[in-house]
Amino acid sequence: MNWPDPSESYTTLGDGRVATAVECPNTLDALQDAVRRRVAEGLAIYAQGGRTSLDYGGTPLRPGVAVDMTALNRVIDYPAADMTITVESGITLGEIARTLDAEGQRLEIDAPQPDHATIGGVYATNSTGPRRYGSGRPRDQIIGVGFVTADGNVVKGGGRVVKNVAGYDFPKLLTGSLGTLGIISHLTLKVKPKPETSAIVCVGYDSIDVVAHDLARLNTSSTRPVAIELLNVPAAKRTLTEANRSLWTIVLAFEDNAASVAWQIDRIAVELSGTVQSVVQGQAIEPIRVALRDLPTANFGSVSIVANVRYSDVPVLAATVDPGLWTFQSHAGNGVIRLHSLVDDSATIEADVHRLRSSVEPSGGNLIVARCPADRKPSVGVWGSSRPDWVWSEKVKAALDPSGVMNPGRFVGKI
Amino acid sequence: MPATVAPAKMADRSVGERLLAALTEAVGEENLLSRRDELIVYECDGYVIEKNVPDVVVFPTSREQLIAVVKVCHEAKVPFVPRGAGTSLAGGTLAVGGGVMISLTRMKRILEINIRDRYAVVEPGVVNVWLTRALAGTGFHYAPDPSSQGACTLGGNVATNSGGPHTLKYGVTVNHVRGLELVLPDGSTVETGGIAEDAPGYDLTGLIVGHEGTFGIVSKIIVNLARDPEAGRTFLGVFDSVDDATATVSGIIAAGIVPAALEMLDNLMIRAIEEAFGFGFPTEAGAVLIIEIDGLEAGLDPDSHAIAEIVRSNGGEVRKSIAWRTRKEPEYVAIWKSRKSAFGAIGRLSPTFCTQDGVVPRTKLPQILRFIMAVGERHGLRIANVFHAGDGNIHPILLFDERDPEQVRRVLIASHEILDECINLGGSVTGEHGIGVEKMEFMPKLFSPEDLAAMVAIRNTFNPDGRCSPSKMLPMGGGCIEKKNPGHHASA
Known part of the structure; x- marks a missing residue:
């Protein structure tokens, strides 16, 4: 047939x-x-x-x-x-x-x-x-x-x-x-x-080292965020407001009753070294929440990849991702990294996919090409090494x- | 599929001697038992209705020894069965047909704890509570806490997908396992999952958890570590009747509160526990609820007030209210020790008892409890109840004297009636103990021939000769095993 x-x-x-x-x-x-x-x-x-x-x-x-x-x-x-x-x-x-x-x-x-x-x-x-x-x-x-x-x-x-x-x-x-x-x-x-109420707190960073420090701090934070997102500038541009234009942004979501959420907003500002840039609560969080939710399947660029790494490796890998080539969104508390390509130069993108993959696989991570032109799939390898x-x-x-x-x-x- | 497994060839003296020599070489004399008087301990687990003495028990101390043992069994074509602490309540570790029992209790090292990446790597013989103790002070814990956690092993927890009182909020074993190493019945190994999440490929880790030893033997486990709650409140709600207590359970859920635990004890159980531990449970109460919420201290008061109001509106009284910052505070420890020792306490009421493990939708608790009461009256049996009310996971305990065959017969009939009613109400015949050998005959009631054929196909993929844990979990054809004796069970 x-x-x-x-x-x-x-x-x-x-x-x-x-x-x-x-x-x-x-x-x-x-x-x-x-x-x-x-x-x-x-x-x-x-x-x-x-x-x-x-x-x-x-x-x-x-x-x-x-x-x-x-x-x-x-x-x-x-x-x-x-x-x-x-x-x-x-x-x-x-x-x-x-x-x-x-x-x-x-x-x-x-x-x-x-x-x-x-x-x-x-x-x-x-x-x-x-x-x-x-x-x-x-x-x-x-x-x-x-x-x-x-x-x-x-x-x-x-x-x-x-x-x-x-x-x-x-x-x-x-x-x-x-x-x-x-x-x-x-x-x-x-x-x-x-939950009774929700809040989103955006924290800005100019140094990935400080991001790494704060991600480790969040792991043992006395607050209990329900989402820890790490964005580079191109990803922040597509999801956040003008106020958030640092080199890196950590977006935290909190959900609980009002007393708990209010306490966590206060507390997190004390715990983290980054600069709290915005705090939104209640219905006002919807545009950001929706933008972060939908970014993984946003259809811009020709290649989208998903890498899974040790949680502590997120900032390590982030430091090597060129914001001229990729949007970077990480569910950083889970070690999930999502990239969308920003340029049409397929040779450059493909080479970078192989570079990223060879840096995550040896330590037990994986990298999937979630979307790319069909004719590139054999050479790029959708699911990574066997x-x-x-x-x-x-x-x-x-x-x-x-x-x-x-x-x-x-x-x-x-x- | 192989309908039956060839009986152990140990009866053949030369084969038996060669096998024994090979096993001794694999693990050393000090890690092997073969004298009948030593083996008798291993004739059953917490399910004592069916017993069979294995021909030999080996205690590998490393994965290399474990692999060597499995290869010896494979080459000799003898059946073998893994065993943890033997707390299983459904005969999951019964050496059906004899053969080699592989005890994992000497593979007991915690290989790695990594707080930053929130995982621990353990050998299967690590006792559940050892990991909790090793994590004390780190701000993290391993969430599943079966009542037998002081004895049961993590390998056994993986085999049966164990639960415990705190599964309502935190989930069961499968929700906390990131990866495994499985020794297959031919002695080869495979690692599934891993430290990073979402490895490409099927979720074999999820499939293997709860396999009851029918795929092979788990030799390494990567478990997830959960954050400790910052604080909690544990309430003792006292009620005139079981119906009032179950209405309270529904009321709490309807109010949008997900407690960390929601445990119920009926009057017979309360009296047994009070006699044993003197915790202060009111012996006149029809039922008590242990209600626990946890989270951030800043957010606990609203839910605490709401729970107290729901208890009162259902005719109950909050008799104790424990505010805690760690799960080590004396009053907290005391209330949970009472609950988790419920099955020990029952020994004071009756020489023998049989614990069942059924599940119904949470909203069907009043029906199943009335049904259990009616069953008890109809068969002239005393039945105590202690259970995970929030999950709809019931543990009716049928009291009897095993010296009286007529009582034994009635207990068996009553158990079956209760489990059948769980199925009628849309539930299951096991929430956390497993199918083992005890409940195989219920599988065709829960699953269609197509469902079971798919399960058999998967089992045969991993275990094509059926030599690892033969005659477990899936009916093998040729009718069910007739039972003459209910078991006395130890914990849940």
């Missing part, structure tokens, strides 16, 4: 590849049926949610059908007093937020573009935002999952109760699996009460998708 001509199909799978057809199931049965039929036709299965990250991962390997999950978008069960919600995977983060808001609750995942991003897509790509420092990662919020495997069966793991150790933890296995084991059809998630456990990822893949039809070519190793 051949790839369709891009000019004859308008449904992209990412990286310039287009779908042979689109399935848009609106029931679980229809989803199972679609997978069975299309696999029987010899097609690969490419699940799509809000289409916010279609270029993420390797290039689609062989012709296949797009499975648009956005019609599977119902809330299945929301027992607010149990602080859990069970939803179909095609529902957007924004719709979940509106449902939870009615009960004064929220999902603690602040992934980018909530009005487009589906919860299934967020989980498939392990998408996170600044609040992961205070609230954990998507894996920490999921307690149950259902997914449709290549044979059209629904496989479930976990359940709807917050504590449950029966069976293997498929909810964790599916988190970040990029649709390669099956299509996530429904999820049960833990939710939390919304890791010893990938052979086991490949074996797990073979156990659940032996014919390799689920999102082929997109994930690590031969997956």
Whole structure:
């Protein structure tokens, strides 16, 4: 089977590849049926949610059908007093937020573009935002999952109760699996009460050494920030106001009751060596919060990368990042660094990707190219150097998708 | 899948002698037990209903010795089973079919503590509370604190994905493990995850936590360190009835408060604990709640006032209110010692008891507790309750005399009725103890044939010959194991 001509199909799978057809199931049965039929036709299965990250991962390997999950978008069960919600995977983060808001609750995942991003897509790509420092990662919020495997069966793991150790933890296995084991059809998630109030404090620095000192101080601070973001000037320009134009800016978010937040704002100014440039509270934080949340998938420049390093290595790596080449945003309390390229010189950018990767991998870190022109993917290497456990990822893949039809070519190793 | 595992070949004298020699070479004579009178200690864990003496117990003192032992077992084609402190309550460390038991208790080094990068690297035999002690004064702690933390090992915690009273706010073991090294059943090793977060590839660390030994043996664990709370308040709420206490639990959650812990004890349990420890629990109360909040001192008062009001509005009384800055303050220690020693106290009420571990949605607590009461009346059994109310994780303790076969029969029926009702109410048959051998027959009630087939496929990927922890967690076909005897359990 051949790839369709891009000019004859308008449904992209990412990286310039287009779908042979689109399935848009609106029931679980229809989803199972679609997978069975299309696999029987010899097609690969490419699940799509809000289409916010279609270029993420390797290039689609062989012709296949797009499975648009956005019609599977119902809330299945929301027992607010149990602080859990069970939803179909095609529902957007924004719709979940509106449902939870009615009960004064929220999902603690602040992934980018909530009005487009589906919860299934967020989980498939392990998408996170600044609040992961205070609230954990998507894996920490999921307690149950259902997914449709290549044979059209629904496989479930976990359940709807917050504590449950029966069976293997498929909810964790599916988190970040990029649709390669099956299509996530429904999820049960833990939710939390919304905090009474929030504040954002921006602290400016002219020296990365002082940044390093203050990041270490924040690790043992008597305050409890829920987000610790480090920005270079180009990243600050896209997210903060004119007042914040230091060489480096640490943005701290606090959430709690009013008494606690007020105390933390006072306290942090005493603890840190940097210059507090602005403090915003309540609803006024929204523009900054949204800008920081959405920066990871902002589509400027041609290359976006994500590096994960030891927390203490964040300022070490930051010192080597040229603000003429990259915006730099780090969830610094988690060792996550996100860069977007600012120039079109692909040779320079690619060389810098290799330089950065060779500086993070030897100490156990990793660097993923989240987005780049499809033709550069082979030379730049999307997932970085092979890791010893990938052979086991490949074996797990073979156990659940032996014919390799689920999102082929997109994930690590031969997956 | 291999439906059954070949029985240990130890019966074959020449094979047995060769194996023993090879194991002795791997770990040294001083780290091996093979005399029947020495092995009897290892015939079961906290689940005593099924017993089987392993043919030999080895105690590797390093990962190299562990790998050597597993390779010997692999080459000799004998089944083997890892064991930590043996506090497991579902038979997870039972040597089904005999074979080699690999005790990890001598791999007990804390290899590294790194406060700046918030992790510790430990060997699997490190006792949970040792890590807490090693971290004292640093401002950090390891969050999961099972009631058996004074004895249970971190390797065992990883195998069963242990919880404890503080999981409501802080999560269970899997939420605090960053990476692992797994010794596979053929003696090869793989490292998953790592110190940096979000390593590309599947979350094998998340998959391995809770594997109950069915993938291999964890030889190294990278755990996350959590910040100590700056301060806290622990309240003892006293109620006339269990219903009033459960209404309070719902009220606290509805008010938008996420306590660090929310533990309930019913009257029978209160009396047992009071008799044992004299903490000052009111023996006339229908139920007590231990309610704990933590966070910044500056923010605790509003929640404290709200909790007191919710307790009062549900007909309860806040009998004690402990304001603490560290978890070492005497009154704080005393209240939690009482709670965590609940199972020891039960020994004063009954010669034998069986602790169950079910989960229901938190809002279904009143139903399940009424059901348990009715089950007790119907079968003429005394049932005490102590449980993690905030998580909906119940631990009914069925009291009986194991010398009376009729009581034993009724306890088994009652246990099954309670667990079936947990499933009916949308819950699970285990919140933190695991499936082990005890609850395998419930797996088809919780999971579809497709779910179980996927789990078996994953198990067979890691453990293709089924030689590591055979006959655990997943039903093997051929019907369930008939049980004739409930267990007496020690802790939860």
